Amino acid sequence: MFRIKVPRYWRHKDFRYRLNAWKCNHCGETHFFQPLICRKCRSRDFSRVTLPESGKLLAYTVVRSPPEGFEAQSPYIIGFIELDDGTRILGQLTDCYPEELKQGMKVEATLRKIREDQEDKIIAYCYKFRPAI
Amino acid sequence: MSKVYVAGVGLTKIDEHWWMSLEYLMTEASLKALDDAGISRVDSIYVGSMLSPILQEQGHLGALLAEELGLSGIPAIGVEAASASGAAAVYTGAREIESGRANAVLVVGVDKMSDGMAEEVTAAMMSGERQEYVGFIGATFYSINALIYSLYMDRYNVGQEKIALFPVLCHEHAVNVPHAQYPFKIKLETVLNSPYISEPLRRFETTAIADGAAALVLVNEETAKKLDTPKTELIIEASTDYLTPFQREDPLWFPAIQLATSKALSRAKLERQDIKILELYDATSIMAIVSLESSGFAERGKAWQLLERGELGLSGALPCNTFGGLKARGHPAGATPVYQIAELHLQLTHRAGKNQVDSAKNGLAQSLGGVASTAFATILREV
Amino acid sequence: MVRINSAVIVGYGGYVPRYRIKSEEIARIWGRDKSELPVEEKAVAGLDEDTVTMAVEAAKIAIKRAGIPPSKIGAVHVGTESKPYAVKPSGTIVAEAIGAVPSVTAADFEFACKAGTEALQFITSLVDAGRIEYGLAIGADTAQGRPGDALEFTAACGAAAFIIGRDKNEGVAEIEAWTSYVTDTPDFWRREYERYPHHTARFTGDPAYFHHIVNSVKNLLENDGYTLNDIDYAVFHQPNVRFPLVAAKLLGIDLEKTKPGLITGYIGNTYAASSLLGLVKVLDQAKPGQRILLASFGSGAGSDSYIIRVLEGIEVKRSLAPTLDKFIERKTYIDYAIYARHRKKILM
Numbered sequence: 001m002f003r004i005k006v007p008r009y010w011r012h013k014d015f016r017y018r019l020n021a022w023k024c025n026h027c028g029e030t031h032f033f034q035p036l037i038c039r040k041c042r043s044r045d046f047s048r049v050t051l052p053e054s055g056k057l058l059a060y061t062v063v064r065s066p067p068e069g070f071e072a073q074s075p076y077i078i079g080f081i082e083l084d085d086g087t088r089i090l091g092q093l094t095d096c097y098p099e100e101l102k103q104g105m106k107v108e109a110t111l112r113k114i115r116e117d118q119e120d121k122i123i124a125y126c127y128k129f130r131p132a133i
Numbered sequence: 134m135s136k137v138y139v140a141g142v143g144l145t146k147i148d149e150h151w152w153m154s155l156e157y158l159m160t161e162a163s164l165k166a167l168d169d170a171g172i173s174r175v176d177s178i179y180v181g182s183m184l185s186p187i188l189q190e191q192g193h194l195g196a197l198l199a200e201e202l203g204l205s206g207i208p209a210i211g212v213e214a215a216s217a218s219g220a221a222a223v224y225t226g227a228r229e230i231e232s233g234r235a236n237a238v239l240v241v242g243v244d245k246m247s248d249g250m251a252e253e254v255t256a257a258m259m260s261g262e263r264q265e266y267v268g269f270i271g272a273t274f275y276s277i278n279a280l281i282y283s284l285y286m287d288r289y290n291v292g293q294e295k296i297a298l299f300p301v302l303c304h305e306h307a308v309n310v311p312h313a314q315y316p317f318k319i320k321l322e323t324v325l326n327s328p329y330i331s332e333p334l335r336r337f338e339t340t341a342i343a344d345g346a347a348a349l350v351l352v353n354e355e356t357a358k359k360l361d362t363p364k365t366e367l368i369i370e371a372s373t374d375y376l377t378p379f380q381r382e383d384p385l386w387f388p389a390i391q392l393a394t395s396k397a398l399s400r401a402k403l404e405r406q407d408i409k410i411l412e413l414y415d416a417t418s419i420m421a422i423v424s425l426e427s428s429g430f431a432e433r434g435k436a437w438q439l440l441e442r443g444e445l446g447l448s449g450a451l452p453c454n455t456f457g458g459l460k461a462r463g464h465p466a467g468a469t470p471v472y473q474i475a476e477l478h479l480q481l482t483h484r485a486g487k488n489q490v491d492s493a494k495n496g497l498a499q500s501l502g503g504v505a506s507t508a509f510a511t512i513l514r515e516v
Numbered sequence: 517m518v519r520i521n522s523a524v525i526v527g528y529g530g531y532v533p534r535y536r537i538k539s540e541e542i543a544r545i546w547g548r549d550k551s552e553l554p555v556e557e558k559a560v561a562g563l564d565e566d567t568v569t570m571a572v573e574a575a576k577i578a579i580k581r582a583g584i585p586p587s588k589i590g591a592v593h594v595g596t597e598s599k600p601y602a603v604k605p606s607g608t609i610v611a612e613a614i615g616a617v618p619s620v621t622a623a624d625f626e627f628a629c630k631a632g633t634e635a636l637q638f639i640t641s642l643v644d645a646g647r648i649e650y651g652l653a654i655g656a657d658t659a660q661g662r663p664g665d666a667l668e669f670t671a672a673c674g675a676a677a678f679i680i681g682r683d684k685n686e687g688v689a690e691i692e693a694w695t696s697y698v699t700d701t702p703d704f705w706r707r708e709y710e711r712y713p714h715h716t717a718r719f720t721g722d723p724a725y726f727h728h729i730v731n732s733v734k735n736l737l738e739n740d741g742y743t744l745n746d747i748d749y750a751v752f753h754q755p756n757v758r759f760p761l762v763a764a765k766l767l768g769i770d771l772e773k774t775k776p777g778l779i780t781g782y783i784g785n786t787y788a789a790s791s792l793l794g795l796v797k798v799l800d801q802a803k804p805g806q807r808i809l810l811a812s813f814g815s816g817a818g819s820d821s822y823i824i825r826v827l828e829g830i831e832v833k834r835s836l837a838p839t840l841d842k843f844i845e846r847k848t849y850i851d852y853a854i855y856a857r858h859r860k861k862i863l864m
Contacts, residue, residue, distance in 0.1 A: 063271060
């Protein structure tokens with residue numbers, strides 16, 4: 001039922017592969033997907049930015065009851081991260097076990113498989129974060 | 134602007150209704166509400182549902198319900214605002230009456246989750262979040278709540294055993310409720326020993342797969358006068374916020390609730406202390422806690438104290454979730470807000486049975502879509 | 517022999533996933549003797565890793581060292597025998613992920629374990645010919661051995677990436693010469709739609725691995741006028757710990773020159789990445805002016821050999837990103853059951 005729809009996945013690869021985003025030139029708000037008007041200050045003036053790949057972990061949780069399409073990797077960890085430029089972002093944490101995680105620890109972005117479609121077999125890649133190496 | 138009155142309510146028992154369809158459930162609730170109001174026709178119908186387009190692949194619920202009720206011909210429209218869909222239907226129906234364009238409106242909330250597998254329901258519940266971002270990475274509604282929970286405990290230095298009192302309270306209130314999904318008591322230890330759904334959130338701090346439909350008949354003043362059924366006055370306000378709480382200034386504060394609640398109180402010319410029954414949207418324990426604080430019924434970081442002091446019990450200063458709330462009455466997604474409002478109506482018309490809170494003249498229901506991305510505040514007033 | 521005019525490694529990176537399984541654990545499952553295991557342990561990819569993600573990991577390290585904008589990379593070639601898609605290039609995903617698109621050529625190479633050095637040949641040639649300013653060559657694999665088969669002890673996961681440019685001043689090492697030695701020798705193969713490869717056991721030794729590597733290296737030395745004295749390090753394809761040492765012996769190369777790049781004992785045979793990760797390991801320790809002999813082997817069969825001279829830039833650029841040891845030392849042991857889950861040996 002919950003398939004990977006290729007055009008939807010493909011459209012946002014810039015953000016998901018490389019953390020390319022937009023910043024509002026007026027208030028500094030980060031927008032992950034191309035904005036037409038800033039949600040915060042309603043300015044229409046944006047710059048392309050590449051978000052920093054490193055940051056610190058603010059909070060994390062383990063998904064033990066996954067949504068359809070994510071069963072194969074469950075349990076997996078969702079983290080709330082503050083990147084070095086102050087941008088706050090949600091992402092999966094990888095290459096770690098929950099007991100190794102601490103609030104405030106340094107993490108860095110990496111590209112991983114986020115899921116595979118069980119029928120079409122298309123692979124969706126996305127940024128994840130891992131403890132900094 | 135005409136005042137809006139609730140003239141009838143209809144509730145189906147919340148359960149896994151293997152033998153009943155989505156259509157059957159919403160029709161049953163509708164007929165009960167019409168019968169309760171003592172009328173057979175309305176000017177229009179609004180149906181709130183969150184999951185039926187996904188789990189049943191059924192949209193077009195307005196015309197569908199009109200047909201089921203033998204009312205084809207009248208305007209009937211589906212309304213959606215995630216898990217606040219039922220409240221969105223009430224809002225729309227109420228506004229139609231206020232505008233003077235209708236005398237009587239049927240409002241229904243329905244969702245039937247048991248038609249989906251657990252993973253499907255978990256995925257479908259994310260339709261209230263920003264799918265391209267939060268859904269894409271495999272986050273779930275509960276994992277978002279868990280992150281908020283973790284930040285909350287950290288910031289306010291509050292232990293889980295304080296917050297986990299909320300589901301215990303809800304189960305206590307559900308014991309005598311015929312339409313509740315889980316009408317039994319639980320102990321705090323049961324909550325704290327239940328398995329993690331998403332750390333720190335435990336299973337007994339969340340809600341289960343549930344089927345249910347609830348309906349209200351809303352009427353204007355003129356119609357209300359003609360009906361001898363018990364009535365309450367309804368005032369509903371709404372507000373919105375970013376879909377992802379982690380993009381807001383503070384994920385531990387739900388401004389939409391604050392805004393909707395203040396607007397509703399001000400229109401009703403009431404203060405917070407006039408509210409003697411509160412229906413919170415406890416999709417998780419932590420959501421109830423943050424809601425209490427955001428809407429001004431508790432200080433930041435201190436909502437647990439109300440629980441501990443027993444103020445939220447049936448004989449407390451602010452009886453809360455008097456029929457068991459989302460946790461114990463059950464949470465059939467988009468249908469839930471209509472249950473909340475119907476339950477306030479039963480309280481204020483003195484039909485709450487053993488759970489009757491006698492002193493109450495006003496009740497407030499908060500209904501949330503997502504993690505307070507949509508908030509409705511509905512005040513019911515004794516008439 | 518046609519000389520290489522100008523091809524220098526301006527950035528390099530090696531990646532090994534976090535998880536390890538000990539050969540002993542695999543031997544325990546299949547009741548094998550534990551006294552003669554081909555490697556100590558091998559690297560196993562995480563559930564969310566594949567050849568593409570590991571290629572990107574290695575490429576990002578290489579880019580950090582190169583210090584160039586990825587948009588200047590004109591070619592991305594990925595050598596692998598375990599591409600995630602049978603049809604759909606891995607190179608496009610890697611190119612997109614590192615930000616080299618769209619003015620870039622991208623392709624996948626397959627030649628069993630020598631696909632990585634093959635990618636490096638083409639990148640070197642494109643740069644040397646002046647067709648591109650920079651190119652990225654990657655060897656990466658998530659190799660699979662049939663459960664219980666001898667290959668299961670060694671088939672491992674890893675990736676190595678090299679950015680090739682022209683300017684010696686920004687280089688860490690110069691590619692002075694390369695050659696190939698190829699014959700039709702079916703020692704190992706996998707047909708379409710098959711999950712695991714077939715191999716010919718001891719036939720993979722003398723007529724395959726040793727014959728091709730020895731001749732490839734001999735030709736290179738002879739044609740380009742090098743002697744063994746010119747070589748400070750020798751890196752061979754590393755299907756196990758023994759083969760590279762025997763190859764060195766056959767060629768008369770001091771074993772002490774071979775051991776510094778011999779890492780298969782700790783990470784297993786990373787197939788297309790195997791000899792290239794050996795090169796990464798050597799670059800992590802070599803001094804300017806030293807020469808490295810690199811010889812890959814790919815079943816089917818062939819060997820590419822290279823002479824690479826370390827440049828002054830190595831000292832600074834080495835420190836710009838994590839060394840291979842960081843990844844080798846970052847390890848968590850898993851048992852066979854977890855391994856079976858990671859490598860999708862449990863069909864769901």
